[in-house]
Amino acid sequence: MASTYRSPETVVVSEAGPAVKILDSFSNNFVKAASDIVKINNKKVKKTRAEQAALVKSIYIDPEKFLERLQKAGAEEQEYKLFNDLLDKNANMQLKIEAGLFDKSDYRYLMSEKNKTLTQLNSMIGLAADGTVKSVKYKENYLDNSKNLSRQGFQSALDNDYISAMNIYSGTNPTNAFETYFQGDTQMIKFSGKEFEKGEYTIPLKSLLAYEPMMVPEFNKEVTDLATGRLLEKDGSLTKVAKGMTEENYLGEWSDIINTVTKGYAGNLSQIKSFALEVIGMEQDDIFSLDINTRIPGTEISDEALLKTMQAANKWAKDTMLIPKHIYEPPKPDEPSASDKAYTRNLEKLSEDSKTWQTTFEEKKNLFNIGKNKEGGVFVGKVKIFKDAPDPENPDKTIRVLDENFIRALNNIGPGYSVKSTPGDAGIEAIIQGGTSGGTLSIVDGDNAINFIEKLFNYEFKNYKGYKTQMAKDYAQQFINAYKPTLPSR
16 A cells, blocks of 8 residues: 655655655554544534533433413512513523533532422412412502591501502502512512602512501591490490599599500501691601600610600590590499499409419410510510421421421410411421400511510400500519619719
8 A cells, every 4th residue: 555655855656665654554544543532523523412402311301381370360470570580590500501601410400490490480470370369459459548548447548668669569650660580599679769768678579478558557446446435336426434433533444545645656656647747637747756665675766756646646536536525323222323333344354364364374475485484584585386397298308387285385375376387398487376355466486585475465455445565565564664783883
């Protein structure tokens, strides 16, 4: 075989025979080696491409499946934009794999990113469906809420940011002045516009949809309900007991009732603000320029502001004729009226039942993660509602579940107490139902002992005739000022 190799020097063929054979052999070996390298490289390329294809397939998210669900959920323009952004993120990862920026060693990371995107997609679709329901209901009630805004028992106008946000979100206000995005796994929604207090309003979408609008306190009803039985008959006329009082005592009892109701609002700054500004017409500077009182657990206005509010409430009640004109008709001696007897019986039952409840609570308080300090007997601790438990769907992770001690304690302290639901799986809030009052009570995990006891006591006895919210405060804070440390000697 003739060689293609050519020497720059003149070579006599007869003398170069051995060299030619060597070069031919070398040439053949080179071609074979080159061929093998190509085969090896081709094999590697095929393998790499196969691995890339497998990776792309493993992280692929089918847009059509989610698009169909999104359409059924009634998604809006902003939600479709977020939907496209999430799928673009997934598509970019696929392109990076094909470009060789990721390989099988990145599998865990790639699957983590895919799962994160799937979680966000599922969350977004679920919230879109909830948002559609919320928007429909909001639109249905819009005219009624608008006509009755700031009236007792209806939506408060002080909840301005929420109202403005829902007007935009529901389409009642036809503007697209909002955007939605993910902050971690939490879908946020941001509104912009001059109607918002700070020019914008940002909140987790789930919180916006779950939010219950602030309502104006039903002051007139609460005062009348407390007065009925002792001062008022069911038809609104004065009882014999009320007629038998001096006018001073009569007005004094009405003032006690008004002050009790007002004090009940003082533990919630939003509620007392609505009451003061929307019901009795106080000026904002009269009360809310003052510092809040943090001496007592919970959020309360200062003692000075509370006194001003009670004074304004009493004046307003007289000016609006909430307090009926007094008529003096002394009752016959030793003949208490039926309403007076009923009122006394109600108070006795309230006293007896509340004492029984308190005794049982004292026995079971440890199950709530609540105790008392040694010095003054003050309730201490933070209520424990949830605990960590293995996730049945993912053993490597934990989820928050209801603590059996909390459930056991509830079952022990009152008839029919139960945890009705736990919204979401975050382990933050529990909904309690049962007891004598009916209805539900929201309890937040980690709430301090005093707040928890006051809420639970009020929930249990709020429907008793003659009950005053101050009773719950008095029990929960029974020793708040009992302990005074000894001052160091000089």
